[in-house]
Amino acid sequence: MKTYQETVEWMFQQLPMFQRIGKQAFKKDLSNTHKLAEHLAHPENKFKSIHVAGTNGKGSVSHMLASVFQSAGYKTGLYTSPHLKDFRERIRINGLVIPQDDVISFIEQNQSFLSDNKLSFFEMSVGMAFDYFAKQKVDIAIIETGMGGRLDSTNIITPELSVITNIGLDHTAFLGDNLTEIAGEKAGIIKEKVPVVIGEKHKQTETVFRNKSEKSNSSIFFAEDFKFQKHHTDLKGDYQKKNLRTVLTSIKLLRDKGWLISEEAVINGLNNVKLHTGLQGRWDLLREKPKVICDTAHNAEGLKIVIKQLKREKFQHLHMVLGVVNDKDLSKVLPLLPKDANYYFAKPDVPRGLDADILKNEASKFDLEGKAYTSVQEAFLAAEEVALDEDLIFIGGSNFTVAEVL
Numbered sequence: 357m358k359t360y361q362e363t364v365e366w367m368f369q370q371l372p373m374f375q376r377i378g379k380q381a382f383k384k385d386l387s388n389t390h391k392l393a394e395h396l397a398h399p400e401n402k403f404k405s406i407h408v409a410g411t412n413g414k415g416s417v418s419h420m421l422a423s424v425f426q427s428a429g430y431k432t433g434l435y436t437s438p439h440l441k442d443f444r445e446r447i448r449i450n451g452l453v454i455p456q457d458d459v460i461s462f463i464e465q466n467q468s469f470l471s472d473n474k475l476s477f478f479e480m481s482v483g484m485a486f487d488y489f490a491k492q493k494v495d496i497a498i499i500e501t502g503m504g505g506r507l508d509s510t511n512i513i514t515p516e517l518s519v520i521t522n523i524g525l526d527h528t529a530f531l532g533d534n535l536t537e538i539a540g541e542k543a544g545i546i547k548e549k550v551p552v553v554i555g556e557k558h559k560q561t562e563t564v565f566r567n568k569s570e571k572s573n574s575s576i577f578f579a580e581d582f583k584f585q586k587h588h589t590d591l592k593g594d595y596q597k598k599n600l601r602t603v604l605t606s607i608k609l610l611r612d613k614g615w616l617i618s619e620e621a622v623i624n625g626l627n628n629v630k631l632h633t634g635l636q637g638r639w640d641l642l643r644e645k646p647k648v649i650c651d652t653a654h655n656a657e658g659l660k661i662v663i664k665q666l667k668r669e670k671f672q673h674l675h676m677v678l679g680v681v682n683d684k685d686l687s688k689v690l691p692l693l694p695k696d697a698n699y700y701f702a703k704p705d706v707p708r709g710l711d712a713d714i715l716k717n718e719a720s721k722f723d724l725e726g727k728a729y730t731s732v733q734e735a736f737l738a739a740e741e742v743a744l745d746e747d748l749i750f751i752g753g754s755n756f757t758v759a760e761v762l
Contacts, residue, residue, distance in 0.1 A: 358460060358463075358464070359460075360456035360457075360459060360460055363459055363460045363463050363464075364443045364459065366463065367443070367463065367477055367480060367481075368477060385507060386507060386509065386511060386512065388473060388474075388475055388476070388479050388509075389479050389482065389483070389509045389511075389512055390512060391473055392469075392470075392473070392475060392479060392480075392483040393483070393486070393512055395466070395469050396466075396483055396486070396487050399483075399486040399487045399489065399490035399491075400486045400490075400512050400513045401514075402489075402490035402493075403433065403489050403490055403493070403494050403495075403496070403497050404495065404496045404497070404515075404516055405433075405496065405497045405498070405499050405513045405515040405516065406421060406496065406497075406498050406499065406515050406516055406517050406518075406519065406606070406610075407499050407501070407510065407511075407513055407515040407517075407518045407519065407545050408421070408498065408499065408500045408501065408518075408519045408520075408521065409500075409501040409504075409505040409508070409518075409519070409520050409521070409542045409545045410519075410520050410521025410522050410523070410542065410555060411521070411522055411523055411524035411538070411542075411655065411657060412521065412522055412524055412595065412653070412655065412657055412658045413521035413522060413555065413595065413598065413599045413602070414500050414501065414519075414521050415436055415500060415635075415638075416591055416593075416595075416596060416599045416629075416635070416638055417519060417521050417555070417599050417602050417603055417606075418434060418436055418498045418499075418500040419434070419436070419591075419629050419633040419635040420589065420591070420599065420600070420603045420625070420626060420629050421498045421519075421603055421606060421607075422434040422448075422451075422498045422632070422633050423625040423626065423628060423629045423632040423633050424603070424607060424617060424621055424622055424625030424626065425495075425496055425498070425617070425625070426450050426451065426625065426632050426633075427620075427621040427622075427624040427625035427628070427632070428615075428616060428617045428618065428621035428625070429621075430495040430496050430615075431449065431450060431492070431493070431494045431495045431496075432449065432450055432494060432495065432496055432497070432498065433447075433448070433449050433485070433488075433489040433492070433494040433496070433497030433498070434447075434448045434449075434451075434497065434498050434633060435447055435482070435485040435486075435489075435497060435498070435499045435500060435510070436500040437478070437481070437500065437502050438755050439759075440636055440637055440652075440755065440758065440759040440762055441759055441762060443459070443481075444456070444459065445634065446481055446485065447481075447484065447485045447488055448633065448634065449488075449489070449492055449494060450632075451631075451632045451633050451634055453634070454484075454485075454488055458488055459484065462483075462484045462487060462488070463480075463484075466483075476509075478502050478509050479509045482509040482510055485497075485499075486513075496516070496615075499513060499515070501542075501545065504541040504542065504544070505520075505541055505542040505543065505544040505545040506540075506541050506542075506543070506544020506545070507541070507544065508544075508545075511544060511545055514547055514548075514550065515547065515550055516550070516610065516613060516615075517550065517551055517552070517553065517606055517609055517610060517613075518545045518546050518547060518550055518551070518552040518553070518574075519552070519553045519555070519602060519606055520542050520543070520545070520552065520553070520554050520555065520565070521555040521556070521598075521599065521602055522555050522556040522598070522657070523535050523538050523539045523542060523556070523558060523560075523561045524538075524655055524656070524657035524658070534560070535558060535560040535561050536560045536561065536564055539558075539560070539561035539564040539565065540564055540568075543564055543565055543568040546565070546568045546569055546572050546574055547572060547574065548572050548573060548574065549572070549573050549574055550572075550574050551574055551575045551576070551577065551609055552565070552569055552574055552575075552576050552577070553577050553578075553579060553602060553605050553606050553609065554576065554577070554578050554579065555579050555598060555599070555601070555602035556579070556580065556598060557578050557580050562578075577605055577609060579598075579601045579602045579604075579605040580601070582601065582604070582605050582608065584601065584604045587600060587604065587622065587623065587626055588626065588627060589626040589627065589629060590626075590627055590628060590629055590630055590631075591629050591630070591635070591638050591639070592638075592639045592641070593638055593639035593651065593653075593661070593662065593665065594639075594661050594662075594664065594665045595653075595658065595661040595662070596638075596639075600626070603626070604622075607622060636758075636762055637650060637651065637652040637755070637758045637759070637762065638651060638652065639651050639662070639665070640758075640762075642761070642762075645745040646671075646740075646743040646744060646745055646746070646747040646748060646749055647669070647671065647747070647748045647749070648748075648749045648751070649666075649669075649748065649749070649750050649751070650750070650751040650752060650758045650761055650762070651750075651751075651752050651758070652752070652754070652755045652758050653752060654680065654681075654684065654689075654752070654753060654754050654755065655684070655688075655689070656685075656688040656689055656692065659689060659692050659693075659752075660692055662752070663692050663693065663694065666694070666748075666750060667694070669748055671746060671747050671748035672744060672746040672747050673697075673698065673743070673744065673746075673747045673748075674694060674696065674697035674698070674747070674748050674750065675697065675698050675700065675739040675742070675743050675747060675748070675749045675750070676693065676694070676697045676698070676699050676700065676726070676750050676752075677700045677702065677732065677735045677736050677739055677749065677750065677751040677752075677757070677761070678693075678699055678700065678701055678702070678715065678719075678735075678752065678753040678757070679701070679702040679703060679704040679709065679710075679712070679715070679732050679735070679753050679754055679756065679757035679760075680704070680709075680710050680715060680753040680754050680757075681704065681706070681708040681709060681710060681754050681756065682708050682709070682710040683708065684710070684754075686715075686718045686719075689753075690718060690719055690721075690722040690724060691722055693719075693722070693724055695722075695723045695724060697724075697750075698725075698726055698739070698742075699716075699719060699724050699725060699726025699727075700726055700727060700729060700735035700736070700738055700739050701713075701715045701716040701719065701726055701727065701728045701729065701735065702728070702729045702730075702731060702732040702734065702735035702757065703715075703730075703731070703732075704732060704754050704756030704757050704759075704760065705731065705732070705756065705760060706756050709754075709756065712728035712729060712730070712735075713728045715728070716728040731760070732751075732756075732757050732760035732761060733760060733761070736749070736751060736761050
C-alpha cells in the first residue's frame, strides 16, 4: 500500500505534466482520455456539468459558480487546475478536497492501465475527478479546462452550459500566436445544442465563436450584452468585475434550464467564495503591516489589471517578489511592471522555473532593478526584512511563486 505522498509523487514523475515540464507534456488528441473514460465505465455521463474555458478568469468563474450552487443546496463538484499546495485542491465536493484514500485507491486500482497507456498527469487527474464525482453522485460539477479547450482532457463531457471567459495571448507555443487561433481552440468546448456564454467581446474572436455555435446549433450569449443589479464578491481583484458578469449571465441561463438558484443563494455564494471553495491566490491580502498581497496573474492581460490595481494602493515603498516560468514572453510582461519598486527575483521551485539571474538580467533591460535570490522564500524574507509598516510587498509572476509563499 503506497502512502498518499508516494502516490502523488508517482503521478508527477511517471508521466509528462505540462505544469512542470512544459511543451513536451502537451498532447495533440483526446484518444487517451476516451480510452480512460471507457476503462472507468464512462463516469463523465453520470453527472451534470458546466464547462469553463478561457485565458484568464476561468478559475475564479469556476469557483464562483461552485459557491453559488453550494449555496443553492446542490451537491457540487469542482475540478480546477493547477493546485497551489496540495494536489487534492483540484478535486473538491462542496469545498472539501478529495480524501487521500480516494486518491490512493484510484491509482492503485488503475495503475497498470495508466502505465500501459502512458496517460499524462492531467489525463489521470481528470479521470480521477470524473470517477470521484460519479461515485459521490454530485448534482452538478463545475469543470475547468486545463489549457485550450478543443483537445483538453476535460473535453469529453456534454455540459449543461459552456462558458468561455476571455481570450488572451498565453501558451502561444501550443494554442496559436494570435487571438483568432486561440479562440478556435477554446471554442472547441462548444457542444451540439449546448448554450454558451462568452465573457468578453473582441473583434478578432467574436466571429470565431458565432461560427462555431452556429455549426453546433448552440445558442450564444455575450455577457457584455446583459445588465444586472450590482453584486459583490469576496474576491477582490479588479478583474473580478468581468468574471462576475460572466457568472451572473451563466446563472440566468441555468435558471432558464430549470436549476433552482434563488437570489439569496447568488448573494451568499458570491460573498463567500473563499469560504465555500477554498480558493486562494486571487488578489489575496495576506497581512496588513506591511501589507502583503499575492496574485497568480501571469500573462500580460491579467497583469495589466493587477498592476493598475496595485497603483491605487497607498504605500510608501513597493517591494515586488517576482518569479516566472520559462515559457513566458517577458517582452510582453516586464514593460507592464512598475519601475519605482524594489525587485526580489526568484526561481519558482519547478523544472519550468526561470533562473532568477536570467530574470534579473531581462528585467534590467526594462529598468526594473533588484537582486536575485536562490528561492522564493528567501526573496520574500529579504523583502520582509527591509519593508516598513507603511510599505507594500507584492508576490506574483506565476502560480508557483504564490504557492511557495502561501
